[in-house]
Amino acid sequence: MATNWYMFFVSGLIPLIIGALWYSKMLFGKQWMKVNNFSEEDLQGGNMAMTLGLAFLFGSIISFAMSGIVVHQTNVYQMMMPAVLEQGSEAQILFTDLMTQYGESHRSFTHGALHGVIITLLLIFPIIAINALFERRGWGYILVHSGYWVVTLSLIGGLLCSTLSWT
16 A cells, blocks of 8 residues: 555545636536536536535545556556565565565656556547447537546546655
8 A cells, every 4th residue: 555645635636626627618618518518507506515525535536546557566566465465475575676676667747647648548538438429429528528537647647656655
């Protein structure tokens, strides 16, 4: 587990911050409202505390999942489980040696952001597109939402990759 686990919650705020900007009238709010056939009245009401609270919870869950993708060293650790947990075991010695030599490999903001783009293009975009096709929505809908996730996951991936510290 990360020694600075609070970064999952810090990065969990990214979807809310980017969403507030992305879906504002300053950026893509008008297009978003148009492709969803929303009016100003449609957006009034609702339990915003619940919406924002759940969005933060889900953003934190996404961040936790992203950490295993953007920090490659966790995959080595997982591969060696449970033997790596045994004090003085061959697996623990090997893991320690590997981390001494390669523990900082691919640990940059740019590397994590690249993974955010890849995840969006190969996973999120197709999911949004499939849903949009069956809901009879157009490319505007697909592109507005996919663009949001490219930016959001790039920032989450970059932040986690460059800041998480593992024991």
